[in-house]
Amino acid sequence: MTLEDYVKKILNSRVYEAARETPLEFAKNLSHRLDNEIWIKREDLQPVFSFKIRGAYNRMALLSDEERERGVICASAGNHAQGVAYAAHQLKTRAVIVMPKTTPDIKVQAVRSHGGKYVKVVLHGDAFDEASEHSRKLMDEQGLTYIHPYDDPDTIAGQGTIAREILHQHNQPLDAIFVCVGGGGLAAGIAAYIKYLRPEIKVIGVEFEESACLAAAMVAGKPVKLEQVGIFADGAAVAQVGAEAWKVCQHHIDEVITVTADEICAAVKDMFDDTRSIAEPAGALALAGMKKYVERDSTTGETYVAICSGANMNFDRLAFVSEQAELGEKREAILAVTIPERPGAFREFCSTVGKRPVTEFNYRYDDDQAANIFVGIKVEDAAEKEALIEALRQVDYKVLDLSENEIAKTHIRHMVGGKSHHAADEVLYRFEFPERPGALMNFLRTLGGRWNISLFHYRNHGDAYGRVLCAFQVPEAQRDEFGDKLEQVGYTYWAESDNPVYRMFL
Known part of the structure; x- marks a missing residue:
């Protein structure tokens, strides 16, 4: 070509x-x-x-009469499935669309709505790979033509x-x-x-x-x-x-x-x-x-x-998008600021911030001498953020910029409120849990029965993965064994025990 x-x-x-x-x-x-x-x-x-309707329809419109008579198949949990369904209805061609069981119902219903009587939706597996493998099996069994979402000249x-x-x-x-x-x-x-x-x-x-x-x-x-x-x-x-x-x-x-x-x-x-x-x-x-x-x-x-x-935005993902948009535009600064623990200190801090809007403020009393506050402040751009940090440091506040700190943005801002003085030998990890039945039980079966979980925070905004922050009490002598068990779980993870925001707020 x-x-x-x-x-x-x-x-x-x-x-x-x-x-x-x-x-x-x-x-x-x-x-x-x-x-x-x-x-x-x-x-x-x-x-x-x-745009997926373009490629799906063009590929299906060019099928031979024999291929169209036998029907088509694809595996998709999103836009390609809807494109194939719409094309099947327009061309009056039978289509089998395999989707994971975990596909949001709104997407399944959209595919059925676009395809009408010409489309059969098959829900199979907890993840896309399982659905895709099953679609290939059905293709061979039923003599269907596979409609690939991108890897075809006609598409x-x-x-x-x-x-x-x-x-x-x-x-x-x-x-x-x-x-x-x-x-x-x-x-x-x-x-x-x-x-x-x-x-x-x-x-x-x-x-x-x-x-x-x-x-x-x-x-x-x-x-x-x-x-x-x-x-x-x-x-x-x-x-x-x-x-x-x-x-x-x-x-x-x-x-x-x-x-x-x-x-x-x-x-x-x-x-x-x-x-x-x-x-x-x-x-x-x-x-x-x-x-x-x-x-x-x-x-x-x-x-x-x-x-x-x-x-095709999942409605429950809008909250996350809205929350992160200002950070992505560099129009919000997420800061950890240490101020004196005394009457009037918060007023003095606000005076230094000036008229900039404060988007959030989290604090809990913990120490007689100093207070660690977690604060979000609207700024015009990165330059103003740097000017704000410099102004705070000029009056002897300790400032840590958390705007690019993943656990601060995803977890800490929703959990600030206390430290534990009893969680000895604590180690902190950030995970991505696959959003499928049994994911949490698999995690707890491998790790939770052996070591005490001293902190747990879960968030999901419509993703196929939930974001989890979890701490365990693991004695030093057992760290290697714990590391081996982490690998057995099979989930993506990051060690966060040295993250400064963890030390300050949790």
Whole structure:
């Protein structure tokens, strides 16, 4: 497949039998703030609220009569499942869609609603890998055609129709297009069309830092499988870039930018401010990467397009996104400040902070001489945060910046309230628990029966993983044995006993 081959496929794509040409909207607020001309391609306005309808429909529309008669199958817990279901209904083709048992009911119902009588949803396994394996088994047993979410030339061509629309809608000079990367199908489709017709336009891939499979492939010179994938941006949580997508991306993606969860949350807020719509985390990836690119290179007066790839946001994740957005934008400082334990000290502290809004304040009496307070303060940018810290230190307050401290942001701010003077030999760990039945019991069966748990805090905002902070009382002589047991549990973990925020508040 050459670029010319892909352009022909894109121009002959049948996506518009099901998908719509989405608007390219000018982002007035972002453009003013970043001093560049910013446009957002609104793929969140597709019938299934995601670009996935393009590739799924194009692939299925090109099935032979025999293949269509037998039916299709896919495994997905998200946007691809809805795209296949919608296409199945439009084409009157039987489709089997395998989803993990842990898939939120709202997504299962959306798939059934889009597909109607043509779609059968099979719930299997507690994780996606189990669902995917089962789908392959059903494919072989029933002679179904597998509809891959990204690693197929017809799927890639369907996604590439977005690039055709961008060039049609914006015929003025354009410096770069930012596109989210999961398995690489969307990025390959965009790059193939743009680099064939307008090679001077940069095509920049954007990945969540915990699922950056294209960035890893660029370094290795070939697709590599990530050992672990973070699923906050679940719509782009792929362990290895697709083989077909890689053939295009390795030569025609100009660079890959990785972003943090906080930066994604900030981009969701920016998207809302300009459009009053709420992008899902993967949907805001491109915008987050564009902002990082502007900050890194200090660009001004350029013109960029960011593709908003979807808006299938879990409602229960909104609280987390809102909470982290200000941190991602560097408009909130999370600080630990030590002040004297005496009457009037808090008033003096507030006087130093000035008129800056305090977003939260946590404190509990513990010592006659000094008080450790956990405080969130709104600031305009990173420079103002540094000025605030310097002002506090000028009046002899001890200040620790916790704005990038993961357990401070995720756990401590919700737990501040007391230390234990009885938890001898305590060690602290941060975990990611898979959000499936039996996950906690597996953890407790391996560790909880042998060592006393002296602290436990769990949080989840719609992720497939719960965030857990846990402390155990482990005598020094048993630390090696404890370490072996941690490995047996099989969950991702980080040792946090030396984290200064733990010492100050817990």
